[in-house]
Amino acid sequence: MLSIMRRPFAIMAVLLAAAVSLPAQAQFSDSYKFLEAVRKKEGEKVTEALSEPGSQIINTKDFTTGQSALHIVVARRDLTWIQFLIAKGANVNVRDNKGMSPLVQACELGFIEGVDELIKSGARVEDANNTGETPLISAVHRRDLALVRLLIKAGANPDRPDNSGRSARDYATLEGKTSSVLGEIERASKEAKGTGPKKTYGPSF
Template sequence: MIAALVGLAAAQPAAAQFSDAYNFLKAVRDKDGGKATQFLDKPGNTIVNIRDNDTGDTALHIVTRRSDLPWMGFMIGKGANVNAKDGEGSTPLIIAAISRFSEGIDLLLKAKAQPDVQNRLGETALLKAVQNRDTTSAKLLIDAGANPDIADSSGISARSAATGDPRAAAIARMLKDVAVRTNRPVQGPTR
């Protein structure tokens, strides 16, 4: 009887042995729109925001990392959480800033991505744009209300990074017009 069950399990297609979540994220990674849509169109599902067990990536993280604007729009249209954090605490907006993907930043901001979310190191999308000396992305983030005075875990803010790097002079000039802001107190318990 055990041999029959083992034989039956081996006869099933390999894809059937994995969860819907795994197969959905695989379809996104493989750019298989038909397969991804099959999972997304199931009634009552929330698979669009499922996370990879190893990286914490959602589908939106995956497509943002590859700078794939059409797939980003598709995932956002299907209800992807634009403020979801991966295993490092990075949102798709931070990933787009790291990649100098200004079109992705623009799309995410239009979809209501919060510009001041910090990753595990305390970095914001604006700080990453300044570190990359990416004036286009920095301007998009500043125009969206990003706070240049949020410091990362080492005490560096986007404003201090821009003024301290002569190669980021254009961004430093943009930040001169932005009023200095103190960080808002954290809501909720402090322990």
């Protein structure tokens, strides 16, 4: 008898849980559709999704990887879509589940045009991933001199260590004192200091 009386309450609880989960499912569905449209370069669908009043979907993340639309277009080295998404309000410092920002991702790919665009749009050059790897450390691992130069000019610190305690300068030094990467770090660091803000002096009387 008691079990029979409990059934209506059990059914009601199930229905209530289903009703509560519907908005979350709908949001997940919208996010999935948006990211899929970005992956497939479906500009009309993406623009339509972004045109919804009060839409925050521009910075939505993939449920499994944590990647945003900006991560997706950086991965395919698509400068046009990077510029489009940034113009629509994409967060250039968003991170995925590995702590990877679009800037670190672009550096790992050696995508210098993307790196330049992200920096100009406010990407933080000191943001590291979950292992402490900064954009500059990624550039050093690639032995990419142009990328090293660009990042240091933008303010990257060659002496900031990763989680293992080694910095970009340390990794370059491992290649020997004649390392071209180490030479570029030294040269770019001097140039960056030389182009710092000039001191101003008052008038002499």
